Amino acid sequence: MNLFEMSQIPMKAAIKAMKLDPSAAAIIENPERTLEVSIPVKMDDGTVKVFIGYRSQHSTVMGPAKGGVRYHPNVCLDEVKTLAMWMTTKCAIAGLPYGGGKGGIIVDPAKLSRGELERLTRGWIDKVAPIIGEKKDIPAPDMNTNAQIMGWMMDEYSKITGQFEPGFITGKAICVGGSLGRTAATGRGVMTAAMEALKVKKINPKKATCAVQGFGNVGSWTAKLIHDQGVTIVAISDVYGAIYSDKGIDPYELAKHVAKTGSVTKFKGTKAISNEELLEAKVDLLCPCAMEGQITGANAAKLNAKVICEGANGPTTPDADAILDKKGIFVVPDILANGGGVTVSYFEWVQNLYRYFWTEEEVIDKQVALMRKAFKEVYDASKEYKVDMRVGAYISAIGRINEAMKIRGMYDPK
Ligand code: GLU
Numbered sequence: 001m002n003l004f005e006m007s008q009i010p011m012k013a014a015i016k017a018m019k020l021d022p023s024a025a026a027i028i029e030n031p032e033r034t035l036e037v038s039i040p041v042k043m044d045d046g047t048v049k050v051f052i053g054y055r056s057q058h059s060t061v062m063g064p065a066k067g068g069v070r071y072h073p074n075v076c077l078d079e080v081k082t083l084a085m086w087m088t089t090k091c092a093i094a095g096l097p098y099g100g101g102k103g104g105i106i107v108d109p110a111k112l113s114r115g116e117l118e119r120l121t122r123g124w125i126d127k128v129a130p131i132i133g134e135k136k137d138i139p140a141p142d143m144n145t146n147a148q149i150m151g152w153m154m155d156e157y158s159k160i161t162g163q164f165e166p167g168f169i170t171g172k173a174i175c176v177g178g179s180l181g182r183t184a185a186t187g188r189g190v191m192t193a194a195m196e197a198l199k200v201k202k203i204n205p206k207k208a209t210c211a212v213q214g215f216g217n218v219g220s221w222t223a224k225l226i227h228d229q230g231v232t233i234v235a236i237s238d239v240y241g242a243i244y245s246d247k248g249i250d251p252y253e254l255a256k257h258v259a260k261t262g263s264v265t266k267f268k269g270t271k272a273i274s275n276e277e278l279l280e281a282k283v284d285l286l287c288p289c290a291m292e293g294q295i296t297g298a299n300a301a302k303l304n305a306k307v308i309c310e311g312a313n314g315p316t317t318p319d320a321d322a323i324l325d326k327k328g329i330f331v332v333p334d335i336l337a338n339g340g341g342v343t344v345s346y347f348e349w350v351q352n353l354y355r356y357f358w359t360e361e362e363v364i365d366k367q368v369a370l371m372r373k374a375f376k377e378v379y380d381a382s383k384e385y386k387v388d389m390r391v392g393a394y395i396s397a398i399g400r401i402n403e404a405m406k407i408r409g410m411y412d413p414k
Pocket of ligand 1: 068142
């Protein structure tokens with residue numbers, strides 16, 4: 001089963017539970033448009049290399065498509081289509097006036113020079129320009145893309161249209177229209193969702209322990225902000241390895257160590273553990289903030305966390321979900337837990353549209369309020385329909401999208 005087929009399982013469970021009209025289900029199950037492009041790039045050695053890129057727009061029912069662009073060797077059509085669908089549901093759960101989209105390029109950016117990376121980035125924009133724009137489809141950062149890459153994209157797109165185009169892209173640097181609070185936003189959302197989940201499970205954060213898988217943008221901010229809530233972070237990992245200390249790891253000190261050495265490994269006062277040991281650690285809270293497919297049918301039974309809060313997109317496979325549910329582990333699904341990034345992207349876009357900028361405090365207050373409301377709606381849906389939080393999240397999202405499809409006359413309800 002590929003990722004797209006796998007991602008349909010909880011969606012189909014939601015469609016069944018809410019008795020969605022089959023016409024509405026048929027529309028929602030398929031992306032509206034997916035574009036594959038070839039991007040020729042002049043390499044530093046004088047040769048031309050052609051890279052494959054994508055942009056998938058899963059839905060524009062609720063507003064323009066919205067979602068990041070990923071640079072990774074494993075990017076493929078199925079992954080981009082799946083991630084675009086997750087963006088549609090993520091935006092609908094948060095109540096944002098957006099559909100969902102996602103882009104990607106098959107590339108290991110670490111193997112390119114800065115110049116090659118810039119030319120590749122501009123090349124992707126040139127090829128997808130006809131289908132993107134402030135009112136059509138708004139890209140943002142995702143895995144291995146950042147504010148610098150968004151800056152090149154903004155510059156290239158502004159050249160194409162001949163106008164200053166900050167609102168066509170989010171996750172930018174502050175000097176070109178970025179929003180305060182955007183860098184930490186996904187981590188802040190994961191923290192907010194995790195704190196709500198601890199409340200449900202009646203766990204005191206001050207006495208709780210946590211393991212975080214991944215120490216990129218999402219993992220590092222998740223660890224820092226959860227640490228700020230008084231939770232003891234006992235384990236953290238990155239692609240090079242995992243570390244453990246029952247006395248607690250200070251993520252701020254760890255970030256300095258990573259800046260110096262390039263990895264979380266060998267951090268003072270910690271012992272090396274394996275990725276499996278991190279996932280199986282006896283903790284109150286586990287935050288997978290790395291890649292897809294980390295918690296699977298093969299390891300789910302061995303997990304010991306009481307709450308899992310998904311910072312990554314798609315870290316848990318459907319067969320693992322069934323096992324976690326049986327074990328009574330409370331899972332806050334990705335499309336709810338990591339919606340903080342796109343929520344603050346929305347705030348950035350709004351600020352760009354009216355050229356008026358908010359303080360960091362305003363951004364944070366609005367984000368936290370919005371995410372707590374989304375959590376409550378999903379939790380209530382899961383109770384009402386007697387389903388887990390993931391299916392509850394789809395019910396909440398599809399309910400909103402369905403109303404808009406009906407009003408727009410996309411199908412005739414029976
Ligand atoms: N890439 C992030 C996500 O998966 C953020 C998307 C956005 O800000 O549009 O949610």
